[in-house]
Amino acid sequence: MDFFLSNLLNGISYGMILFLIAAGMSIVMGVMGITNLAHGALYMVGAYVGWTVAVKLGLDFWLAAVAGGIAGGLIGLLMERVFLKQLYKQVNEQVLLTYGFVYILTNICIWIWGGRYRLQFTAPYIFGSVDLGDFSFPLTRIVITGLGFIIAASLWYLQNKTRIGAIVRAGMDDKEMIQGLGINLNVVVMLVFFIASFIAGFAGVIGAQLLSTYPGIGLDVLLQALVVIIVGGVGSIQGALLGGLLIGLIDTFGKALFPGLAMFTIYLAMIVVLLFKPSGLLGRKV
């Protein structure tokens, strides 16, 4: 029972980080039609900036998280305005361009922060654990899970219940109509992209409570986000949440039950989903 419970909680909290990473990328991909492979790199930049604020400068952890988010958001915005804007609907070019940015951003992080792995960090009052029966559960994981649900709920609300959400969803289906209604699509696009990138950077700091920060994390996180998006479905918050939790649980239980096959189980799951429901479990068709 302990085994099951502890792995369940671990899987959910890990899955929450995956959700945070994948959410922004999935929305941008499904709703805006932009494939941004540098999304993981935004996570990485956020984590490093957060590290500098929280560990090097010793400031408040939540300040660091917001700082990481802003860093991610700004770089994402830069990419979109200067480069991606001109590649509307050209998936091939976007893939290559954003992958080029992964290389560039990763190398810049090495340049500034060096190649060394950074230890996990968190706010001092979150360090420690809560006793649940025979085992203890780290507070950081509880915080991550709670935060994940809050963000998921807010995004879902934004997507389905607000005017902005409706505009974005409509805008991608029919650009002219939206512009005809007098709405400045450009501003909406910038806003969505900024929010998605902000979440990536923010997730970088939140995730840094659990995972180390290192230059390669930009690519590693990208791979995980891709898996989540494939399984959960492109373009919806629900999909990213479901995908994240599912992959988090499969990964955790997979490692606990068959340690040697850890990587294998995830990719197999991915292929199975792609074969039987290619748009993912909750995705909308791209």
Next chain:
Amino acid sequence: MKKFVTILLAAAMAAIFVLPVYAGGGSEPEEEVIKIGALLDFTGPVADLGPKFQAGIELALEEVGYEVAGHPIELIVEDSATSVEAAVEKYKKLVDKDKINLCIGPLMGDAHLALAPLAAENKVIITSLINGMYDTIKYKTYIIYPTTVDAQTYPFGKYTYEKLGHKSAVVIAADYAGKRGYADGFIKGFQESGGEIVQEIYTPLGTPDYSPYISQMKSADVVMYALEGPGPVSRFIYQYRQAGNEGPLVTITQDGDYTPEALAELKDIALGIQGEASYTWKLDNPENKKFVDGIKKKTGTVPSSSEQNAYTLTKILLAALEKTGGDDSYNKMWGAITSLKMNTPAGPVSFTPEGVAITHMYVTQAEKVGNNYEISAPLFTVENVKDWRLK
């Protein structure tokens, strides 16, 4: 404009094809200069160790003014990027282009296995950096220091059972050649003393989250961890303690993982974990005093075993070169190195004919001195550790 760009591009294209032939051309084998190559990792999971190794090598060379037996020495350092492919490529560059006969590093056991047959063919001597793989001995081209992976941890396995009194153990190690070898040595020593290995867990390289592995650990007296490098080690200890596990931990190559930077980050969590170490800067001998001062001046921090191993290996090469009068060819150097006996900052060293070093093994832990977290002086010493298969 397009015309201009075209011509510019065409010229650039021509240049990148032709220039390597002349600019990147190989150097003529100069009789005078002795070239020593170094394959160190500056990028990848163990990137922080690269500069440390380099500092150790450079210190040793600076002490002799980059000269031995009347010949000037040239050090050529390449990044093996913690990848076997990069190590092989850079090795080829060092041998084909720079014409080296001696190479320090690379670090990874996998890379050793890939390079050993090549080095045997080229008659190049390669030294290990923190351990060696027994499988490379048959090529007679490897200088393994401090000793082979399993021989290094075998005495520590015995120590954990006999001196620390733990009767059962869980072993968690990174799943690749080097760390599995370490685990094997520990397991053998522990079991031969009468201990029981309750569980063995092998984690993929670069695992971000150890919690699934931590939660599946069966209960035992002690947990022994052997992970890729300071980054993963810190991460594991942190997550282990964070999950509320208070039981004892032991480890190997603590001297390499407990760098001053890692200890500063871990703080109190690092205390109380005993580990096998081939060196600690608190060893009390004249060579070490000189060495520690040298590193402090050079890098501003105290040395860990990374700097020491590189330093001592360089000194070994220099001593052998003195013996051969500056002849760095394989035939002369192999005999010169294997017949050496020296005192080093880590204690005395000698060699078996197969090129495996015989050194001391120590047990250390982290301690708090004032506000600093430092590695301790040896708690225990095993002298003249020699790989049992070479008896």
Next chain:
Amino acid sequence: MDTAIQKKSIFRNYRTIDLVPVVIILFLLLILPALAPTHVQGIMVKFLIYAIFAISYDFVFGYAGLLSLGHAAFFGTGGYVAAVLSLHWENNLFWLGMPLGVILAAIIAAVFGLIALRVSGTYFLLLTFALAQLLYSVSWNVRWLNSSGMQGIANISLPGLGFAFEWNNLRFFYFALVIFGICLYLLKRITDSPFGHALVGIREGDIRMRVLGYNVWFFKYLAYIISGTFAGVAGVLFAYFNRFISPAQFSLGTSFLPMVMAIIGGRGTLYGAVIGAAIVVFVEYFASLFTPERWPLILGAIFVVSIMYFREGVGVFLVKNWKKVSGANDSTTN
């Protein structure tokens, strides 16, 4: 579309000036390597191996329009076949390793193609990526595919040709050059054939082609298999030359290389991919001499510049404008 007639008219229209690039290229490929130091010869071999990989990719991407993110699957398969032959059967016979490697790569492409081609667009991208990752974890975990005590297979012997022969970098270069030439020739024949033209039609609008009665799925499938087969050739050469192979040859990084090369050089024209391969391999070599740590930054910057400003590819740009340059001014020499 009689190729024989076409050939004759091309020769009739040749001006002396057009021979200059041809002569230069022949010089670069045939004479220069003999003058280069051993180490640079090794880099040239690397270029040839990746050039084969790149043209195989250009065929499926530039001609058929399928953006695959998992081409390393076929490259790695070819390499592992040669490696396993060396590891478990102590066999290094090239005449066995190459055909087997190529056949297995083709089989894998046939199987993966069946799976991947069920979807298109972004999903195709993701699925090809997942399939390659599957092979990655297989090569990592299955003991039989690894030399004892390490990840990957080391100590692969140099190719045996059935008669006594001593290898060195220069000889390997010419050997690889012949293989490259054969691959390029074969692919050129395919792209110039009706099949090749149909693929371009499919790339431009597959609905139209379907209406015209083409079995679009089958054409794509065939293109995918052909592409995978040639990628396998490159993989076999890789294993024989580097004498070592590892799971990294199945990774995303390896899958990206031919894509990068084909796009930088110019997709949809086989020579573009070759130029792209040259650019990537040689600029990396230069970077390694001066700023090895900044190489990824440089490569990233080159990508971005090619995408934004040389949309059709640097190679294609050069060739198109060379004609203008040499046409406008007869006395222009390089």
